[in-house]
Amino acid sequence: MAQLSLSAxxxxxxxxxxxxxGLVQGVNQAACALLPALRQGCPPPAPLLPLLDGGAEPxxxxxxxxxxxxxxxxxxxxxxxxxxxPAPAQGVTPGQLDSFVRQARTxxxxxxxxxxxxxxASTEGSRPDFWKTYCRTTRLLSNLQFMAxxxxxxxxxxxxxxxxxxxxxxxxEEAAGLLxxxxxxxxxxxxxxxxxxxxxxxxxxxxxxxxxxxxxKATPPGGRLTLSLRQGQGRALLLVSDGxxxxxxWQALFSPPASSAVPAAPESGAGLGLAIARHIVALHxxxxxxxxxxxxxxxxxxxxxxxxxxxHLSVRSPRHxxxxxxxxxxxxxxxxxxxxxxxxLE
Numbered sequence: 001m002a003q004l005s006l007s008a009x010x011x012x013x014x015x016x017x018x019x020x021x022g023l024v025q026g027v028n029q030a031a032c033a034l035l036p037a038l039r040q041g042c043p044p045p046a047p048l049l050p051l052l053d054g055g056a057e058p059x060x061x062x063x064x065x066x067x068x069x070x071x072x073x074x075x076x077x078x079x080x081x082x083x084x085x086p087a088p089a090q091g092v093t094p095g096q097l098d099s100f101v102r103q104a105r106t107x108x109x110x111x112x113x114x115x116x117x118x119x120x121a122s123t124e125g126s127r128p129d130f131w132k133t134y135c136r137t138t139r140l141l142s143n144l145q146f147m148a149x150x151x152x153x154x155x156x157x158x159x160x161x162x163x164x165x166x167x168x169x170x171x172x173e174e175a176a177g178l179l180x181x182x183x184x185x186x187x188x189x190x191x192x193x194x195x196x197x198x199x200x201x202x203x204x205x206x207x208x209x210x211x212x213x214x215x216x217k218a219t220p221p222g223g224r225l226t227l228s229l230r231q232g233q234g235r236a237l238l239l240v241s242d243g244x245x246x247x248x249x250w251q252a253l254f255s256p257p258a259s260s261a262v263p264a265a266p267e268s269g270a271g272l273g274l275a276i277a278r279h280i281v282a283l284h285x286x287x288x289x290x291x292x293x294x295x296x297x298x299x300x301x302x303x304x305x306x307x308x309x310x311x312h313l314s315v316r317s318p319r320h321x322x323x324x325x326x327x328x329x330x331x332x333x334x335x336x337x338x339x340x341x342x343x344x345l346e
Contacts, residue, residue: 019044020079101145131342135334143272150279157200157283164197164236165190171205172227174329181341183221190229197306199284207280209332210273211300215242216336236304244297
């Protein structure tokens, strides 16, 4: 292909960059919009250099300035012509992901029925391990569906006027008994015996258990988690502290993960907990803060409004039970509990 004039480059609907002798010889407006660093007569930006190597594929995808682009490389008489355009968006829609979760739950129920019909004598020793895996999978699917709903039509939100102190106390009592099996202590302190607040009981319980699960992962055996509830100025202040040693990775904690990031091991989770917690707090018109840097471990502070339910608060469609009768506390803490905690499940 012969060298192209600027007017010819402008005929391309994609970004077109003509490079020869290590310099940008021509660039159309579409390419400048995609990569403002492109300058005629200057070396190409560093992210484009691998595409100019003779061993590079003639077409494919490349990450430029944090975005994914598809490219084609065409030979010229003296150089190359690069054609760039944004890569198609992720193919899985929130609705498709929600459908996937529902189908996976159906398959899990079929699996559960199969195991329950097996000879108890042949499965007795492995049943706790099965139930632990089953609960962990259920939790993962629940979290995936939550994120799909948050990105689509919205998470089902059914607020009522509830006793926030009672909900937290009952959840903490059940969680404390289970965490003891992992050699962890949960201390709960609440100044108000009862505290009326507007909220979705299931979502608030999920918020609390998500933070406790994350805190338990950061706390070594024999360590202590603390949970406290206070009231003041029309707000409820919930504090969740873990017993992590040393300083947390603050940059990793607040930097959004790459879209292609995959946890290194099952124990590391899918990285959805903090996003889910923030979304639940936002649904309740609350705020979530982290203790200042310089102290070991993490202390999450959640501020929520109190008082009777606002009659003007919009309500989404009510949710149905999706855990198949499993304890929400057992399911949400399944990542941090030993198999022995599941031995009573039938």
